[in-house]
Amino acid sequence: MNIELPHVGESVTEGTISRWLVSPGDRVEKYDPLVEVITDKVNMEVPSPASGTMSNILVEEGETVLMGAVIAEMEVEGEEPDAEAEESPAPGVADAPDIDRIGLLSKDIAPVGPTGSGGVIAPIDGDTPNRRRRYSPAVRRLAERHGIDLTLISGTGIDGRVTRADVQARVNAESRTAASAEPDEERVPLTPVRRAIALNMVRSSTEIPQAWSSVEVDVTHLVRLRKSIKDDFRDREGVNLTYLAFVLHAVAATLRENPLLNSSWGTDAIIMKRRINVGIAVAAPSGLVVPVIRDADRLTIAELAVAVDSLSERARAGKLALEDVQHGTFTVNNTGVLGSVTSRALVNPPQAAILTTEAIIKRPVVIDDAIAIRSIMNVGLTFDHRIVDGAEAGAFTASVKRLLEGIGLDTQV
Amino acid sequence: MIEAVRDAIREELARDERVFVLGEDVGRRGGVFLATDGFIEEFGENRIIDTPLAEASIAGIALGAALNGMRPIAEIQFADFIWPTFNQLLGEAAKARYGSNGKVSAPLVARTPYGGGVRGGLYHSQNVEAFFAHSPGLKVVAPATPYDAKGLLKSAVRDDDPVVFLEHKRTYRLVRGQVPDEEYTVPIGEAxxxxxxxxxxxxxxxxxxxxxxxxxxxxxxxxxxxxxxxxxxxxxxxxxxxxxxxxxxxxxxxxxxxxxxxxxxxxxxxxxxxxxxxxxxxxxxxxxxxxxxxxxxxxxxxxxxxxxxxxxxxxxxxxxxx
Missing domain, CATH: 3.40.50.920 (Rossmann fold)
Incomplete structure (x- = not known):
C-alpha cells in the first residue's frame, strides 16, 4: 500500500521529510513511527498505517512534498504486493476540528487572499474586471517555477495585468541578494517555520488595517500577591507562577464579557468564535511559535500557569503537536520578558487582536496629589480596525486594566 | 537587391551548364526589372530563352526540362500572372518526387517579382505566397535583403526540388545591402x-x-x-x-x-x-x-x-x- 503524508489540518500544505526512522525491508507494526516530518507549524512523526514490511521509500530526507503525496510504499500482511492501495483513512489525519459550525467557517475564510491587485485595494474597472487575475501561460509558468505568489504582484500590463516581466522583476529582486555573490553576504535558506512566519506577517500587514493603543496598568498589588505565594505555588504545582498567567486570566475573562475581539474578519461578516482559545507567543529556537491554550476562560490562574509552563516547555523543545498550535482565537505576547516597555505587535491572522504585556517597572506616579512608587506595566492592544473601533478596543484594555489592578492579596489563584 | 539577383543567376549559369533561363523579355530586353540584363550576349540564345506571353507554357517547359535533368530558372514577369502555372507547379512539380517514389525530381526555380506599394494597381501588386506555401513539395522563398536574395537564389538553383522564389518588387531598388565578393549560399529553410x-x-x-x-x-x-x-x-x-x-x-x-x-x-x-x-x-x-x-x-x-x-x-x- 502507499503511505501518504497525512493532511494535518488548517493551512499546513506541505511537509519536509526530516528523518526516516525505517528502511526498505524493515518490518513495522501498525502505529510504529515511520518518519519525522517538519511542517511550517510543528514537527511530527508519521505512524505506520498498518503492519507489514517497508518496500520502498519514495521521498528522500530533506525533500518537501505536498500533504497527501505518497512518500513510501509498504507490503501489508495478508495483502498481495501489487494490490491497489487500500482506501483506509491514514491515521494522523486530523478528525473534524472540535470547533462549532461558526468556527469552521473561519477556517474557510483564512486562506482568502488580499483584496485587490497586489494586496492594494484598487477601484474595480467595470469593463475589465477579470484581466488582473487572469494570468498568461508564461506568467503562471514562471511564477510556479520560482514559487512566486502572483496575488502579491501589482501588474504593469494593460488594465493592471500581471506581465511576465512583472514576475521576472519579482524573481530578480528576490534572487538579487543571492546572485550578486557579494563575498560579505550569505544566503540562508528559509526554514519552514521562518517561511510560515513571513507569510503570516505579510498577510497581517497587507490585509489587516491595524490600529494600536496602550494603557498603563498599576500592578503593585499583583506583584505583592505573587511575591507572597509564588514559593508555595512552586512547591505545590511544580511550576512558576508567572505574571502571564494572571494576564491570561484577565484577558480570557474580558473576552468572555467583550467577545467582539474574539473573532475573525469574514469579508461580508464578522465571524464570532464561541470558544476562547488564547495563543501565547513563545520564542522557540526555530522561531516564533504560538501554542494555544484551549478554553482559557474556563481555567483558573493556577491552571493557566501550568498550561503556560507545559506549552512553552514543549515549544522550546520543538515538541509541539499540531493541535497545540491550531484554532487560536486571540494572542497574548509577553514582550516584557525582553525588557520592552512599548511594542506594537502585528495581529496574528485571522484573529482580530493581539495583546502585549510589557516589562513591569517601578515608577513614581501621582496618586491623590501625592507621589507614590508603584509597579507599572504597559499593556498594548493591536486590533483589526475592520472589526472594532477605538471605543471597543479601549473598553477592552480598560477591562483588562481593571481586572489586573483589582487583584489583591486575597485573590484566589 | 536586383544586382544581387542578377549576380546569383549569372554565377549559377557560369557554374553549371544545366542551368538556363526562360521567361518573357528575359533575353533581348534583359528582363523588365533587368534581372537578366546582358545575359543573352554572355550566355547565348540557347540558355537565355525569350518566351511568348504564356505562363503555363513557361512553367510546363521548365517542368519538362527539370524532369529531364536540367536546372531551369523560369521568370514569371509578375506574380500577378502566375496563376496559369498552378497546374504545372502545384499539380505536377510539387508531386514529382513523391509520386515517383523518389525516382525523379523537378529541380526548377520559378522566380517572380511580387508585392505592392509600387503604384501597380490590381495586376502588378499581388502577394501570392500563401497559395504556394500551402502545397507540400514546393519550397517557397521570400528574401528581404540582397545578401539573402543572392545566397538563397543560388541554393534554390542547386536544390533538387521545385522552388518558388519570390522577389518583392519594392526591394529591387529601395533595398541596398552588403554582399560579399566571394562565393556563398544561404540555406533554404532557415529563418x-x-x-x-x-x-x-x-x-x-x-x-x-x-x-x-x-x-x-x-x-x-x-x-x-x-x-x-x-x-x-x-x-x-x-x-x-x-x-x-x-x-x-x-x-x-x-x-x-x-x-x-x-x-x-x-x-x-x-x-x-x-x-x-x-x-x-x-x-x-x-x-x-x-x-x-x-x-x-x-x-x-x-x-x-x-x-x-x-x-x-x-x-x-x-x-x-x-
Whole structure:
C-alpha cells in the first residue's frame, strides 16, 4: 500500500521529510513511527498505517512534498504486493476540528487572499474586471517555477495585468541578494517555520488595517500577591507562577464579557468564535511559535500557569503537536520578558487582536496629589480596525486594566 | 537587391551548364526589372530563352526540362500572372518526387517579382505566397535583403526540388545591402533573427522586414525591445527559430503585406500556439493586409492597404503594453 503524508489540518500544505526512522525491508507494526516530518507549524512523526514490511521509500530526507503525496510504499500482511492501495483513512489525519459550525467557517475564510491587485485595494474597472487575475501561460509558468505568489504582484500590463516581466522583476529582486555573490553576504535558506512566519506577517500587514493603543496598568498589588505565594505555588504545582498567567486570566475573562475581539474578519461578516482559545507567543529556537491554550476562560490562574509552563516547555523543545498550535482565537505576547516597555505587535491572522504585556517597572506616579512608587506595566492592544473601533478596543484594555489592578492579596489563584 | 539577383543567376549559369533561363523579355530586353540584363550576349540564345506571353507554357517547359535533368530558372514577369502555372507547379512539380517514389525530381526555380506599394494597381501588386506555401513539395522563398536574395537564389538553383522564389518588387531598388565578393549560399529553410530583442517577437518576411526593422529601431528609444525574425523561407518554415524567439519574449506579432485571412500569419500563429503556449504572455497578433480583393490603384487607398512603419510600430506598442 502507499503511505501518504497525512493532511494535518488548517493551512499546513506541505511537509519536509526530516528523518526516516525505517528502511526498505524493515518490518513495522501498525502505529510504529515511520518518519519525522517538519511542517511550517510543528514537527511530527508519521505512524505506520498498518503492519507489514517497508518496500520502498519514495521521498528522500530533506525533500518537501505536498500533504497527501505518497512518500513510501509498504507490503501489508495478508495483502498481495501489487494490490491497489487500500482506501483506509491514514491515521494522523486530523478528525473534524472540535470547533462549532461558526468556527469552521473561519477556517474557510483564512486562506482568502488580499483584496485587490497586489494586496492594494484598487477601484474595480467595470469593463475589465477579470484581466488582473487572469494570468498568461508564461506568467503562471514562471511564477510556479520560482514559487512566486502572483496575488502579491501589482501588474504593469494593460488594465493592471500581471506581465511576465512583472514576475521576472519579482524573481530578480528576490534572487538579487543571492546572485550578486557579494563575498560579505550569505544566503540562508528559509526554514519552514521562518517561511510560515513571513507569510503570516505579510498577510497581517497587507490585509489587516491595524490600529494600536496602550494603557498603563498599576500592578503593585499583583506583584505583592505573587511575591507572597509564588514559593508555595512552586512547591505545590511544580511550576512558576508567572505574571502571564494572571494576564491570561484577565484577558480570557474580558473576552468572555467583550467577545467582539474574539473573532475573525469574514469579508461580508464578522465571524464570532464561541470558544476562547488564547495563543501565547513563545520564542522557540526555530522561531516564533504560538501554542494555544484551549478554553482559557474556563481555567483558573493556577491552571493557566501550568498550561503556560507545559506549552512553552514543549515549544522550546520543538515538541509541539499540531493541535497545540491550531484554532487560536486571540494572542497574548509577553514582550516584557525582553525588557520592552512599548511594542506594537502585528495581529496574528485571522484573529482580530493581539495583546502585549510589557516589562513591569517601578515608577513614581501621582496618586491623590501625592507621589507614590508603584509597579507599572504597559499593556498594548493591536486590533483589526475592520472589526472594532477605538471605543471597543479601549473598553477592552480598560477591562483588562481593571481586572489586573483589582487583584489583591486575597485573590484566589 | 536586383544586382544581387542578377549576380546569383549569372554565377549559377557560369557554374553549371544545366542551368538556363526562360521567361518573357528575359533575353533581348534583359528582363523588365533587368534581372537578366546582358545575359543573352554572355550566355547565348540557347540558355537565355525569350518566351511568348504564356505562363503555363513557361512553367510546363521548365517542368519538362527539370524532369529531364536540367536546372531551369523560369521568370514569371509578375506574380500577378502566375496563376496559369498552378497546374504545372502545384499539380505536377510539387508531386514529382513523391509520386515517383523518389525516382525523379523537378529541380526548377520559378522566380517572380511580387508585392505592392509600387503604384501597380490590381495586376502588378499581388502577394501570392500563401497559395504556394500551402502545397507540400514546393519550397517557397521570400528574401528581404540582397545578401539573402543572392545566397538563397543560388541554393534554390542547386536544390533538387521545385522552388518558388519570390522577389518583392519594392526591394529591387529601395533595398541596398552588403554582399560579399566571394562565393556563398544561404540555406533554404532557415529563418534569421535580424534584430535581437526581449519584449516582443516580430515575425515577418520580404519587404516588411525593413518596415519592421525601422519600427524596432524607433521603439528602442522608448525602451521597447523588439526581436525581429525574418522567415526568409516560407515553406518549409523554420519553426524552431520562431519558437525560440517567442520563448524568449513571450509575445508574438506576425506581419505580412498579404491579406489576412488564410495568410502565412495564421500558420505562424498556429505554430506558436501549439509549441510555445506555455511561454506566451499575450495574444499572438497578426498584422496583415486587409481582406479586400486587390491592391487599389488610387494612391491614398494603396497607402491604406499597405502596412508601413507607423502601423507596425503601433501594433508592437500595443502588444508590448499588454
Amino acid at each position: 534569421e533573427v535580424k534584430i535581437e530583442g526581449s519584449h516582443v517577437s516580430v515575425i515577418t518576411y520580404g519587404l516588411m522586414v525593413h518596415h519592421c526593422a525601422e519600427a524596432a529601431r524607433n521603439l528602442a528609444q522608448d525602451d521597447i525591445s523588439v526581436e525581429l525574425v525574418d522567415l526568409r523561407t516560407l515553406a518549409p518554415m523554420d519553426r524552431a527559430t520562431v519558437i525560440d524567439s517567442v520563448k524568449k519574449t513571450g509575445k508574438a506579432l506576425v506581419v505580412h503585406e498579404d491579406t489576412r485571412t488564410g495568410g502565412l500569419g495564421g500558420e505562424v500563429a498556429a505554430v506558436i500556439a501549439e509549441e510555445a503556449f506555455d511561454h506566451l504572455d499575450g495574444p499572438v497578433v497578426r498584422l496583415a493586409g486587409p481582406d479586400v480583393p486587390a491592391m487599389p490603384f488610387s494612391p491614398p487607398l494603396e497607402a491604406e492597404f499597405m502596412l508601413n512603419t507607423e502601423k507596425i510600430s503601433a501594433a508592437i506598442r500595443r502588444l508590448a503594453s499588454y
